[in-house]
Amino acid sequence: AQSVAQPEDQVNVAEGNPLTVKCTYSVSGNPYLFWYVQYPNRGLQFLLKYITGDNLVKGSYGFEAEFNKSQTSFHLKKPSALVSDSALYFCAVSMNTGFQKLVFGTGTRLLVSP
Amino acid sequence: GAVVSQHPSRVICKSGTSVKIECRSLDFQATTMFWYRQFPKKSLMLMATSNEGSKATYEQGVEKDKFLINHASLTLSTLTVTSAHPEDSSFYICSARDLGTSIVQYFGPGTRLTVT
Numbered sequence: 110a111q112s113v114a115q116p117e118d119q120v121n122v123a124e125g126n127p128l129t130v131k132c133t134y135s136v137s138g139n140p141y142l143f144w145y146v147q148y149p150n151r152g153l154q155f156l157l158k159y160i161t162g163d164n165l166v167k168g169s170y171g172f173e174a175e176f177n178k179s180q181t182s183f184h185l186k187k188p189s190a191l192v193s194d195s196a197l198y199f200c201a202v203s204m205n206t207g208f209q210k211l212v213f214g215t216g217t218r219l220l221v222s223p
Numbered sequence: 224g225a226v227v228s229q230h231p232s233r234v235i236c237k238s239g240t241s242v243k244i245e246c247r248s249l250d251f252q253a254t255t256m257f258w259y260r261q262f263p264k265k266s267l268m269l270m271a272t273s274n275e276g277s278k279a280t281y282e283q284g285v286e287k288d289k290f291l292i293n294h295a296s297l298t299l300s301t302l303t304v305t306s307a308h309p310e311d312s313s314f315y316i317c318s319a320r321d322l323g324t325s326i327v328q329y330f331g332p333g334t335r336l337t338v339t
Contacts, residue, residue: 141326152227152316152330153267160326199266209326210257211318213266 111136113202115214122190123222130185130217132200142183143201143211144174153199159183170194190221226250227319229331236307236338244302244334246317252297253319257328258290261314273300307338 112135122128134140141160145153157168164176174185183200197218201211226249236242246256255274259267273279273294281287289311291303300319304311314335318328 143327145330150314150333150335152229152332153318155225155327155329158327203326210269210272211328215266 111140111202111204111212113200113212113214115198115200115217117217118215119218119220121220121222124192125189128187128190128194128219128221130198130200130219132183132185132214134181134183134200134202136202136204138204141203141209142174142176143203144168144172144183144185145199145201147197147199147216156185156198190219192221192223195219195221225325225327225329227253227317227329227331229317229334231334232332233335234337236336238308238338239306241303241305242307242336244304244315244317244336246300246302246319246331248298248319248329251319251321253300253321254297255320256294256300257318257320258292258300258302259316259318261316261333267316270302304336307336309338312336312338 114133143158144156147153156172157166159166159176167173172187197216199216200214203209203211228247230245258270261267269282270285271279271281271292273292275294275297279292294300314333316333318330320328
């Protein structure tokens with residue numbers, strides 16, 4: 110069965126500093142990996158995905174993520190955090206079978222201080 | 224592009240009544256729609272997957288007769304919470320995707336259901 114782990118409930122970073130939100134996954138086979146962001150009382154917004162190819166994936170709002178197959182990780186990164194990046198971030202995995210259902214991690218709250 | 228709407232955004236109903244939530248894909252045809260439930264400070268729990276014109280596939284532990292899902296067209300899916308109880312109070316989120324063209328699920332803004 111697929112699973113996703115986000116080991117940090119919350120990440121605190123000062124504005125202008127680089128940020129990393131961690132994600133590891135467990136699947137049998139080749140996964141599709143996603144990052145979504147959720148603002149309070151809103152649905153999820155798609156940030157980026159990894160399917161195949163280049164391990165470094167660039168997405169919306171300056172975010173990027175690096176797929177590391179040996180470490181089964183897909184950490185989200187941004188070189189310079191903004192206060193407006195403060196939100197709840199979800200990592201998700203799916204397989205290339207059936208309806209390609211997403212399995213989500215538990216979410217990491219990012220707090221960027223001015 | 225890839226906009227998904229939900230209606231209503233917020234609903235309060237009395238225990239024992241039924242509530243219908245609509246999910247629409249506004250600028251693409253959604254061959255598959257998903258319904259999730261999110262508890263406070265928790266991740267999303269997939270409730271069911273629906274395909275246009277066929278019966279929904281429910282996840283284990285989700286009551287089919289309580290959470291009725293209809294995917295009548297390529298742009299509309301509905302979730303009806305029947306005989307609602309306070310424990311059904313939650314944030315319900317739908318997502319949609321075009322299975323033939325994209326692996327990305329696009330999410331609606333969510334519906335906050337409160338059962339009194």
